[in-house]
Amino acid sequence: MLLSGILRCLISACVLLVLWLPAQAAEVRTLTLSPEEDRYNLGPQLVYLEEPTGKLSFYDILFERDIPFWQQVRDTTPNLGYSQNVFWFAIDLENPEYAPLEWLIEVGYPVLDELDVYITQGEHLLHQYKLGDRVVFNARPWVHRNFVVPIQMEALSTLRVYFRVRTGTSVQLPVELWNPSAFDAYTQQVTLINGVYYGFMIVMAIYNLFLFLSVRQVRYLLYVGFICGFSLFQFTMQGFAFQHLWPENVWLNEIALPLGLGATLFFMAQFIRNFLQLKKHEPLGNTLFHLGSLLAAAFMVASPFAEYHTLIVGLIVLALPLNAGALIYGLKRSLSGDRAAQYFTLAWFASFVGAILLSLSKLDILPRNGITEHSLQLGTALEVVLISFALGEYINMQRRAREAARRQTLHFEQLARKAQAEALEAEREYSSKLEEQVEERTSALKEAMEKLEEANRRLERQSHIDELTGVYNRRFFNQRYDMEFRRAQRQHEPLSIIMIDIDHFKRLNDTYGHLFGDQCLQAVALVLKGCNHRPADTVARYGGEEFVVLLPNTPREGARVVAERIRQEVAKIRVRNGQEEVSMTVSLGVATVTPDATMTPARLLDKADSALYLAKESGRNQVQTAA
Secondary structure (H helix, E strand, O other), X not given: OHHHHHHHHHHHHHHHHHHHOOOOOOOOOEEEOOOOOOEEEOHHXXXXXXXXXXOOOHHHHHOOOOOOOOEEOOOOOOEEEEOOOEEEEEEEEEEOOOOOXXXXXXXXXXXXXXXXXXXXXXXEEEEEEEEOOOOOHHHOOOOOOOEEEEEEEOOOEEEEEEEEXXXXXXXXXXXXXXXXHHHHHHHHHHHHHHHXXXXXXHHHHHHHXXXXXXXXXXXXXXXXXXXXXXXXXXXXXOOHHHHHOOOOOHHHHHHHXXXXXXXXXXXXXXXXXXXXXXXXXXXXXXXXXXXXXXXXXXXXXXXXXXXXXXXXXXXXXXXXXXXXXXXXXXXXXXXXXXXXXXXXXXXXXXXXXHHHHHHHHHOOXXXXXXXXXXXXXXXXHHHHHHHHHHHHHHHHHHHXXXXXXXHHHHHHHHHHHHHHHHHHHHHXXXXXXXXXXXXXXXXXXXHHHHHHHHHHHHHHHHHHEOOOOOOEOHHXXXXXXXXXXXXXXXXXXXEEEEEEEEOOHHHHHHHHOHHHHHHHHHHHHHHHHHOOOOXXXXXXXXXXXXXXXXXXXXXXXXXXXXXXXXXXXXXOOEEEEOOEEEEOOEEEEEEEEOOOOOOOHHHHHHHHHHHHHHHHHOOOOOEEEOO
């Protein structure tokens, strides 16, 4: 019971202490300065009060008329979060020396919207400086990216400095007191470091832009956009943009920060989607990052119109899940064995570590030195290098894939060539066999064609040649006569016909037999062929013992000479019949015309036949010529 009573008393005392502490008014603290020191961090020495109405004037604060209690700053750097209220800070500076001192007050947060600095001695206002990023840069008392005001301290004097802050960004007041020479040296060092940093970022942006122009893959262009957006955000955040790019343009300076941060998040989300191939491997993550990029783009579009405080808070809230998602999905892809994703995850982790180190140094957990002060730049620079390695590894992966594909293609090509060679060999063997077969078939075909030609010749002879006598038959004569008659009509040339009949052939046939008669016909045909030497002349058996001779382009006298020669040669024939030799005679009728268009072929034949009849009637063995 006693123990429980004591415990209840202790708990009650603690509660009363917690309730009592914030209500106690803090006194403005005094910082005693020494010329031996180059730099003072004023943050832990500050007291502050929050004014929600924003109606108190400087003199209300100076004379402490109806003001809230001053409260002690509990951090190395005052950080009161996002608030649009007015905050007042105060500190006393004491010069214990017998000589005047000159110092510089630096507020190292150049994105504060309104910053008024009042330097007082007792109840007298010595200097007032109206600063902030809503005041043109050239109105500053000291040309510097941060807010810097000079302060002159007489010997053995104490000055009070008031800071009035109102901003749409986080309410921070990283304020330091500098020896001017030390401040100049520090500024040169920081400027050099930042120059190297931003030069490096520009080089990497150009490098990746050339990679994009070379390989035409959108991820490189997205990464260029990310580098440029982040560099613009950092350049604005550190005050360099206001100092060097648009010192007279307050409006542009105000929208540059949300615009740069929005561009950073937009290109970051799109780059992560593309680089980690979330659409293929992580559909949900792909959708989330796509929505995040659309929100970032919406914030960018709204930058000239929306309230600055809303934009900044919204973008910071959006940045947290996007960065966390980048680490989560990068780690998942890394564990799957994706080497490019491993570089990516390491790069993002390096940037994350840089931000953590900077935050810990601001909270005075880590010492403030060159590494912690510039840890964010170092982390982001390392991130850019590692991401470039990741992009390079991606190119190497593609190159290895192309090389593997090339080797596989070469292997398939070798197989194809081998198969082609085998096919060609088989084709050659087949062609050789085929050639032999074709040659055999060709030889057989040639032999068959020769036989066919011979058969055709025999058939032609059978159709055009009289089989007994060996001269043309009447069918061939009719065709040839019709052709020569028309030609003579066209060319107006003489055409002659000799009709020949063996005298007393029936008596010879009856007396000596048909075989003897056939011998007589053959003997006469032989004489007829011997008496005609021109290729155009035609000898034909006209029927029975009658023959006909066609003489193109031959006048009557020439035809009669041929007929007489035939008669004489036939008269010389002796056909043997056993021991007996039998002679023969022939009667011949000659007709010649130069046909005109009105004459018919039958007319010439009739005239020749009439002349033959006349020769028979006149005693046979003679030549008669038609008139």
